[in-house]
Amino acid sequence: MSIRSLVVMVSVLASALVATCCTRESNEERSIRFATTTSVENTGLLQALLAPFTERTGIKVHVVAVGTGQALTLARNGDADAVLVHDVDAELAFVKEGFGIHRVGVMHNDFVLLGPPEDPAGVKGLPPAQALAKIAASGSTFVSRGDESGTHRRELKLWQQAGVEPSGRWYIETGQGQRLTIQMADEKRGYCLTDRGTYVVAQSKVNLSLLVEGGEELLNPYHAMAVNPAVRPGVRYVESLALLGWLMSPEGQSMIGDFRQDGIQLFHPDSPSPESLSGAVP
């Protein structure tokens, strides 16, 4: 290579730099950072739901998929403009501290307990707390998120109800997202708690059975909030409001209700329009 080709190479790289900066600016004109849980992102719902929003408003939504705990931490630091999370206690604390405003109930589904089809601990059909107590007593492998996510916090609540302090070799904390945690439960032939949405998406790729479902303790509501611009002045408040408005609009709500994976409804809208309510009960 001659010096001339070196010059050519450098100028190509330099123009790539300029191009990146330009695209960044046009992207950043109207965009927001939306921190949400892996359980929602893994299902593909947001991809479907946010495309028409961006098309209409020109606001790009950058989805950062983490656990609920981390999503709220990002928002506390001002690194997210809006959140969609599922841990009522943590949400209320977030609002009380002044960080979150305009908390709205977007949708819900439920948590389910998965395990190997042969069910070594014999928990099929039991109430959730009792099922966990039996898993602990039998020393069967349990795979936990272990990441302060909404699912993890619910799991800890259920352990508390079961009167068990989960620890030991049978209790595996992955620190990973929901989809990967199911994958690990499958590999380890263990039990795990998951939201139904991620389970439906993962279903065909793992050999785990749905063992426990139903009941008040397993209800899983998702709430959206904007980050308070009075507390974190840098956040994009107006754009966040537009997004919340879209999520709660009759159109957004019916898109949530119509979203299917393998023909199965994953989420139930919490503010459905009167028409969609006629007949169907969520």
Place this chain on the structure above:
Amino acid sequence: MILEGLRRAFEMLLSFDPQVWGPVRVSLEVSCVATLLAAVAAIPLGVVIGLSRFAGRRIIVSVLNTMLALPTVLVGLLVYGLISRSGPLGAWDILYTPTAMIIGQTILAMPMICAFTVASVERSDPRIRLSMLSLGAGRIKASVAVALENRAALAAALAAGFGRVFSEVGVAMMLGGNIRGYTRNITTGIAFETGKGEFALGVALGTVLLVVALAVNFAVGYWNYRGGRRQ
């Protein structure tokens, strides 16, 4: 499973599936810019360190060599603390953007390029610089001559820096946030798709990763080989 993944991977590659080529574009852009920025700072610095003799030079070179093993997540952590909105550079508002990834990867590539430059300049023929100086060239001009004489080795330094950042995942994940269509690059894409059980997409991305890394190294290796024969 892997065979099926491979077959579907090549289908995706050949049909120009944006799920594959989007992350590839992000990887190439971010890593090229980061390598270039790192080179602009690291090569002159490396030439100066390589040519000069001063007290404490050994220590600087040792530190530089240690920094080759700088963990990517540590760089991610430090930069994150700086550019989070609640951090000192929060007003820049660049966390979870390609710019943030470029900053992190530039820091990762710099010691690599610098250390390689120092090593090659140290090894080079001292007569080049001396004859340039005796011909009346200034110190800067003489240093440039040494750098040009070593351009094949400097290209290897660039390739090493590029290889380091192109294949890393820590900085890209922590500072980029793996945002689909924006900051998702090859490595974070592979981690994410594998977590979803999408092996085909992971394999497709992995293939591109390997091919690019191999191509860069072959190109530099060929150039060095040719340069070696000419001398």
